[in-house]
Amino acid sequence: MNINEQLDNYYRDGYIVLEDLIDPDRLDAVRESYEETIDAALILGRAERDEITQAMKGHRFQNPHHPALARGALMEGIGMPDLIEFAGHICEGDPAMLGIAAFAMEEGYEYVPDWHRDSYAAWGKDSPEELRVRHMERMPATQVMLALEDDHSFWFVPGSHNRANTELEEARFEEGRTGWQELFEGAVQVKVRAGSAVPFDARGIHRGLKRAGLRRRSLFIVYGTPEEARYSTISGWAEEAEYADKIYLNTLPDGFRSAVEKTIAALK
């Protein structure tokens, strides 16, 4: 599929699978680097430890690109030129990197969050900020799931990203019938190979779901225009002085560095 077909599918469905974005030859190095990042996050208190097991509490931590955490191979994986190029198309040629959530779930961990729209989760359903984006045909922001191991946990309702709820969906959100046991009509399970990425419009109805038995090593990287960076609830890192350090910025791959700098500039 060429880039125009990828974009057409993305705008129609609200997501697209970009297969094997990370070269299989580099995948082991990226994974190793991710494990080192997790260890460093725990040691530095940037990921919380469970008091009893001493392992990572919950399953996630924010911003593995922090200067104290950023590891070369992982940054290279996150900053793959094809991915930045795709984000650039979505973000009017001006992609800012709004934030990253690093998900690291062990086999025994059950991850069963509710169905949601991130626009509800971030700003509140029917808030002015949520209404600002609800009917945008093409929102200039995208969230990218980057799978470092095979990932079967992401579910999405195609076409739900730029429309209001159907009557049935509205009733579910109003009545709280959004638990993982519910199946939203038309929802698809997005199964991807390690090294693939799934850009999605996070206004769409989606959920993650991981029952015990599989590990998960995926990252969620959010890109948007500098204007979206100012509305974002996850871009606060860019106001911390250490991210503006030139020596640190010089270690990042070019396109990713530029996207980090745009967010820093947007929040000044």
Ligand SMILES: O=C(O)CCC(=O)C(=O)O
């Ligand atoms: O875990 C997933 O696959 C989905 C993550 C998610 O729902 C979110 O980041 O809003």
